[in-house]
Amino acid sequence: xxxxxxxxxxxxxxxxxxxxxxxxxxxxxxxxxxxxxxxxxxxxxxxxxxxxxxxxxxxxxxxxxxxxxxxxxxxxxxxxxxxxxxxxxxxxxxxxxxxxxxxxxxxxxxxxxxxxxx
Amino acid sequence: xxxxxxxxxxxxxxxxxxxxxxxxxxxxxxxxxxxxxxxxxxxxxxxxxxxxxxxxxxxxxxxxxxxxxxxxxxxxxxxxxxxxxxxxxxxxxxxxxxxxxxxxxxxxxxxxx
Numbered sequence: 219x220x221x222x223x224x225x226x227x228x229x230x231x232x233x234x235x236x237x238x239x240x241x242x243x244x245x246x247x248x249x250x251x252x253x254x255x256x257x258x259x260x261x262x263x264x265x266x267x268x269x270x271x272x273x274x275x276x277x278x279x280x281x282x283x284x285x286x287x288x289x290x291x292x293x294x295x296x297x298x299x300x301x302x303x304x305x306x307x308x309x310x311x312x313x314x315x316x317x318x319x320x321x322x323x324x325x326x327x328x329x330x331x332x333x334x335x336x
Numbered sequence: 337x338x339x340x341x342x343x344x345x346x347x348x349x350x351x352x353x354x355x356x357x358x359x360x361x362x363x364x365x366x367x368x369x370x371x372x373x374x375x376x377x378x379x380x381x382x383x384x385x386x387x388x389x390x391x392x393x394x395x396x397x398x399x400x401x402x403x404x405x406x407x408x409x410x411x412x413x414x415x416x417x418x419x420x421x422x423x424x425x426x427x428x429x430x431x432x433x434x435x436x437x438x439x440x441x442x443x444x445x446x447x448x449x
Contacts, residue, residue, distance in 0.1 A: 222378070249435060258441070258442075259441055259442070260426070260438075260440050261426075261437075261439050262438075262439070263436055266435060273435070274436060309378060309379070311379075313435065321433060322366070322367035322428065322433055323433070323435065324381055324384055325369070325381075325435070325437065326381060327371070327378040327380075328378050329377055329378040330376075332376065
């Protein structure tokens with residue numbers, strides 16, 4: 219079974235530029251997550267999708283970040299305009315079943331996109 | 337302060353030695369996940385614990401969740417260079433299985449041959 223795919227793997231941009239990241243989750247996975255991991259810290263959840271709907275985006279800086287999951291499969295995360303503090307690894311994860319109260323679902327992570335904003 | 341604290345922050349051990357990494361929260365951990373990360377790569381799932389007192393093992397790695405579900409430990413027996421990396425604990429601290437994981441800051445493990 220193929221894992222979570224992300225592209226690009228690396229991106230260097232100047233501040234105020236725009237950038238987009240792409241994620242292809244494991245086939246059939248209902249729930250998709252975007253995390254931001256700043257160097258030396260654990261990942262921080264940005265947004266959570268179930269199928270093509272947003273479940274939680276409370277930690278997404280909506281003045282500059284946007285994300286979508288068209289057709290409930292692939293997802294893109296965009297930053298416009300980028301700031302120096304956006305330099306981080308952006309991780310995409312997916313889990314098989316829709317969220318439900320009676321079970322926990324393991325999240326499977328992609329390799330991440332490393333962003334450097336100069 | 338972190339909602340999920342890991343200790344130690346870093347660890348250097350000689351190959352063959354045992355080691356333990358701890359993950360502590362002041363809140364109930366409804367789902368506790370251990371992941372391993374190598375520099376520049378994504379997170380590799382190791383184990384998930386849900387019930388108080390639960391213990392799981394895979395090869396030489398054992399993870400436990402205490403009865404109160406506020407602390408977990410990851411124990412590696414007879415460490416090898418392949419165990420080197422960053423170990424992260426992640427947890428769902430919201431009842432109802434929200435899927436919203438918070439993570440500790442990670443423990444960097446080096447294993448000297």
